[in-house]
Amino acid sequence: xxxxxxxxxxxxxxxxxxxxxxxxxxxxxxxxxxxxxxxxxxxxxxxxxxxxxxxxxxxxxxxxxxxxxxxxxxxxxxxxxxxxxxxxxxxxxxxxxxxxxxxxxxxxxxxxxxxxxxxxxxxxxxxxxxxxxxxxxxxxxxxxxxxxxxxxxxxxxxxxxxxxxxxxxxxxxxxxxxxxxxxxxxxxxxxxxxxxxxxxxxxxxxxxxxxxxxxxxxxxxxxxxxxxxxxxxxxxxxxxxxxxxxxxxxxxxxxxxxxxxxxxxxxxxxxxxxxxxxxxxxxxxxxxxxxxxxxxxxxxxxxxxxxxxxxxxxxxxxxxxxxxxxxxxxxxxxxxxxx
Amino acid sequence: xxxxxxxxxxxxxxxxxxxxxxxxxxxxxxxxxxxxxxxxxxxxxxxxxxxxxxxxxxxxxxxxxxxxxxxxxxxxxxxxxxxxxxxxxxxxxxxxxxxxxxxxxxxxxxxxxxxxxxxxxxxxxxxxxxxxxxxxxxxxxxxxxxxxxxxxxxxxxxxxxxxxxxxxxxxxxxxxxxxxxxxxxxxxxxxxxxxxxxxxxxxxxxxxxxxxxxxxxxxxxxxxxxxxxxxxxxxxxxxxxxxxxxxxxxxxxxx
Amino acid sequence: xxxxxxxxxxxxxxxxxxxxxxxxxxxxxxxxxxxxxxxxxxxxxxxxxxxxxxxxxxxxxxxxxxxxxxxxxxxxxxxxxxxxxxxxxxxxxxxxxxxxxxxxxxxxxxxxxxxxxxxxxxxxxxxxxxxxxxxxxxxxxxxxxxxxxxxxxxxxxxxxxxxxxxxxxxxxxxxxxxxxxxxxxxxxxxxxxxxxxxxxxxxxxxxxxxxxxxxxxxxxxxxxxxxxxxxxxxxxxxxxxxxxxxxxxxxxxxxxxxxxxxxxxxxxxxxxxxxxxxxxxxxxxxxxxxxxxxxxxxxxxxxxxxxxxxxxxx
Numbered sequence: 001x002x003x004x005x006x007x008x009x010x011x012x013x014x015x016x017x018x019x020x021x022x023x024x025x026x027x028x029x030x031x032x033x034x035x036x037x038x039x040x041x042x043x044x045x046x047x048x049x050x051x052x053x054x055x056x057x058x059x060x061x062x063x064x065x066x067x068x069x070x071x072x073x074x075x076x077x078x079x080x081x082x083x084x085x086x087x088x089x090x091x092x093x094x095x096x097x098x099x100x101x102x103x104x105x106x107x108x109x110x111x112x113x114x115x116x117x118x119x120x121x122x123x124x125x126x127x128x129x130x131x132x133x134x135x136x137x138x139x140x141x142x143x144x145x146x147x148x149x150x151x152x153x154x155x156x157x158x159x160x161x162x163x164x165x166x167x168x169x170x171x172x173x174x175x176x177x178x179x180x181x182x183x184x185x186x187x188x189x190x191x192x193x194x195x196x197x198x199x200x201x202x203x204x205x206x207x208x209x210x211x212x213x214x215x216x217x218x219x220x221x222x223x224x225x226x227x228x229x230x231x232x233x234x235x236x237x238x239x240x241x242x243x244x245x246x247x248x249x250x251x252x253x254x255x256x257x258x259x260x261x262x263x264x265x266x267x268x269x270x271x272x273x274x275x276x277x278x279x280x281x282x283x284x285x286x287x288x289x290x291x292x293x294x295x296x297x298x299x300x301x302x303x304x305x306x307x308x309x310x311x312x313x314x315x316x317x318x319x320x321x322x323x324x325x326x327x328x329x330x331x332x333x334x335x336x337x338x339x
Numbered sequence: 340x341x342x343x344x345x346x347x348x349x350x351x352x353x354x355x356x357x358x359x360x361x362x363x364x365x366x367x368x369x370x371x372x373x374x375x376x377x378x379x380x381x382x383x384x385x386x387x388x389x390x391x392x393x394x395x396x397x398x399x400x401x402x403x404x405x406x407x408x409x410x411x412x413x414x415x416x417x418x419x420x421x422x423x424x425x426x427x428x429x430x431x432x433x434x435x436x437x438x439x440x441x442x443x444x445x446x447x448x449x450x451x452x453x454x455x456x457x458x459x460x461x462x463x464x465x466x467x468x469x470x471x472x473x474x475x476x477x478x479x480x481x482x483x484x485x486x487x488x489x490x491x492x493x494x495x496x497x498x499x500x501x502x503x504x505x506x507x508x509x510x511x512x513x514x515x516x517x518x519x520x521x522x523x524x525x526x527x528x529x530x531x532x533x534x535x536x537x538x539x540x541x542x543x544x545x546x547x548x549x550x551x552x553x554x555x556x557x558x559x560x561x562x563x564x565x566x567x568x569x570x571x572x573x574x575x576x577x578x579x580x581x582x583x584x585x586x587x588x589x590x591x592x593x594x
Numbered sequence: 595x596x597x598x599x600x601x602x603x604x605x606x607x608x609x610x611x612x613x614x615x616x617x618x619x620x621x622x623x624x625x626x627x628x629x630x631x632x633x634x635x636x637x638x639x640x641x642x643x644x645x646x647x648x649x650x651x652x653x654x655x656x657x658x659x660x661x662x663x664x665x666x667x668x669x670x671x672x673x674x675x676x677x678x679x680x681x682x683x684x685x686x687x688x689x690x691x692x693x694x695x696x697x698x699x700x701x702x703x704x705x706x707x708x709x710x711x712x713x714x715x716x717x718x719x720x721x722x723x724x725x726x727x728x729x730x731x732x733x734x735x736x737x738x739x740x741x742x743x744x745x746x747x748x749x750x751x752x753x754x755x756x757x758x759x760x761x762x763x764x765x766x767x768x769x770x771x772x773x774x775x776x777x778x779x780x781x782x783x784x785x786x787x788x789x790x791x792x793x794x795x796x797x798x799x800x801x802x803x804x805x806x807x808x809x810x811x812x813x814x815x816x817x818x819x820x821x822x823x824x825x826x827x828x829x830x831x832x833x834x835x836x837x838x839x840x841x842x843x844x845x846x847x848x849x850x851x852x853x854x855x856x857x858x859x860x861x862x863x864x865x866x867x868x869x870x871x872x873x874x875x876x877x878x879x880x881x882x883x884x885x886x887x888x889x890x891x892x893x894x895x896x897x898x899x900x901x902x903x904x905x906x907x908x
Contacts, residue, residue, distance in 0.1 A: 296724070299725075300724075301722055
């Protein structure tokens with residue numbers, strides 16, 4: 001356990017180092033991209049637990065992200081200290097602000113998303129493959145419809161003037177935590193049980209592995225981190241609206257996974273990096289050719305070509321073992337899926 | 340003598356088709372029991388009902404005095420019934436060792452929280468599962484392949500790994516669904532020895548479904564014969580071999 | 595909230611919503627038959643189907659726009675019926691060709707791959723079509739020229755728009771014709787054989803590739819008709835118009851029982867009516883109806899109203 005805490009601290013220290021570099025030596029626009037990469041990494045790793053390890057197919061990750069984003073932004077923008085003497089909320093005194101207010105707000109976002117994961121996970125247990133994809137897609141759409149109709153969070157306009165608490169440290173600290181914890185999960189009896197459910201659900205059940213419970217666990221775990229990513233996103237972009245968390249966002253995360261290799265956390269990281277940086281690079285191209293939609297079309301083409309010619313993604317189910325990573329987490333060498 | 344596993348009037352219908360009709364089984368603790376019958380006799384359906392995969396249309400299943408009906412595979416497994424599959428179902432992307440370890444998952448003494456923070460309980464659990472898995476792999480002669488992915492194993496070894504995984508659940512009753520299918524006679528002989536050792540050394544009761552009459556007659560103490568979902572004979576290998584109805588079922592009515 | 599009405603008024607209103615719902619549901623039914631047939635044969639949710647529907651709307655819009663004329667003294671162009679006929683033929687054949695092309699290029703190479711690969715590919719094709727559509731047609735909404743006076747026809751106590759009547763009649767005719775084709779013809783029998791067991795059908799001498807192609811062509815043609823009808827009724831064409839409509843149509847197919855054409859028709863109508871009812875109360879929540887229906891159907895009777903249930907062999 002001490003070792004585990006040590007690794008987590010190391011991850012946080014790394015995030016802090018990156019924070020120092022980014023905040024002092026990187027101009028704002030590239031810094032924003034770096035931060036977006038961190039958020040994408042969290043999204044991709046957490047979706048990988050659901051879609052990659054457990055073999056479910058969720059297309060609703062943006063829905064969980066939205067819940068996290070709204071709840072945590074609601075905490076930091078709207079909740080105020082209550083003054084019992086004056087019997088009113090003190091508008092100048094936010095309940096969650098600054099260094100001490102942000103982590104609880106993020107956690108609250110994550111927990112709310114995890115609860116949503118539980119609520120989605122249970123009715124969708126009986127669904128497999130395509131049906132599950134459609135149902136989770138439906139969940140994402142319902143979330144955005146509900147948010148659009150909910151005046152307290154700004155309806156279709158969303159929430160604005162969210163404080164910009166999410167800096168590189170918080171983003172990469174969360175990403176490192178997510179990566180490390182997911183690594184621990186993968187290399188435990190629960191990780192094996194998740195994979196067993198993916199590989200052969202009936203055999204897993206006959207071995208006494210409660211497939212339903214494992215699937216829900218995966219949903220809750222993945223949704224929690226998606227919620228955290230949402231919270232970070234809100235406090236990075238300063239405004240959020242239901243349009244940020246549409247179907248396309250969910251698809252984007254799926255593409256990251258497929259590109260990196262479903263089932264591989266490190267693959268998810270690489271996929272997240274490529275698919276966050278590449279569109280930014282393409283944004284200029286898109287402006288030059290003056291065709292809106294060009295970027296997403298290329299994205300889609302990439303996805304289709306990938307499925308046709310290298311369906312296992314860049315890494316397959318293998319984990320990328322950087323030297324450091326290998327020393328810290330003795331990684332199991334897992335060859336890729338059979339074609 | 341009381342039975343470890345007992346079924347009364349077990350019946351399974353799929354729509355209009357009755358796959359198993361009024362099947363009564365009584366398997367004693369420590370026994371090596373064979374369930375045989377021609378193709379389509381309903382053997383695998385019986386297995387599926389015993390292990391909670393199907394809920395019987397009618398009848399009861401009791402195991403060590405507990406009613407298993409409608410419990411589902413997970414709870415049946417926890418009570419101590421384990422099985423293999425006719426069409427091998429391994430976790431192909433896990434290693435041989437990890438496959439065997441998944442069998443031990445159900446008795447895990449550690450929670451998700453422990454694994455995420457790598458507490459002492461997590462490490463003890465990993466050690467426990469590894470120990471069980473290695474012991475069983477050694478028992479089945481697979482220990483030198485522990486690190487390979489299950490997918491890469493040759494056919495005979497895949498069968499054995501499935502048995503190891505089933506044994507890792509620490510069952511009182513092991514149900515083997517046509518373990519000899521696709522094996523040559525040498526492999527079959529080895530398998531026969533193995534099944535006997537499972538019963539003798541690990542003290543696990545074995546229920547064997549098999550096509551190969553020689554194997555079943557050679558190792559089982561009692562045999563029950565199914566045909567078209569109905570029990571047509573029950574007895575020692577010698578008795579079953581001489582039963583007229585069994586001969587008819589296997590060789591056709593003219594015999 | 596509904597204002598308090600007298601009973602007869604309420605009944606009339608409900609009936610009116612029903613009629614609107616039937617028109618809406620007819621379009622869902624047209625799109626749903628494509629999903630249901632393709633799913634029946636390939637066990638694949640053809641995500642791109644919703645974009646073929648979008649293409650159908652555009653493919654009928656351009657001929658109508660170019661061939662329409664501006665009547666004297668009128669503010670908007672008018673489209674004569676023969677042009678509508680041409681637009682119909684063009685949209686149907688172009689979409690059928692697109693559907694076949696998608697199958698040939700993207701799905702056929704993956705026919706033996708995992709279903710997940712095929713599903714991801716389908717999503718990719720869908721996004722590709724949407725964005726290529728945006729590049730070619732532009733993101734700004736287009737509106738289909740008027741072709742009718744858009745008057746209401748009184749049917750007893752309720753009034754139905756003439757365009758709605760056109761939708762209902764055309765959709766019923768098309769779906770009915772497709773059902774007869776699948777049930778009564780030799781080619782239809784081949785299609786049914788393929789959805790029952792593709793390999794065995796192949797061994798029995800059915801040309802599987804041709805049959806799957808035809809399935810896509812017919813499904814896409816139906817979607818094209820749906821797209822054109824909706825374009826004529828609610829003239830707001832965007833490249834992403836297929837997304838929500840397609841999802842709802844898929845839900846309709848699941849509701850009716852996947853694989854069944856009458857099921858798709860029934861599911862479409864039920865969903866359309868349910869949506870109209872909810873829409874009378876709150877228009878945005880109407881969009882959520884489909885997903886609630888989906889979850890309920892999948893929990894209560896996953897095989898749908900008219901579907902057959904399957905069981906995994908152990």
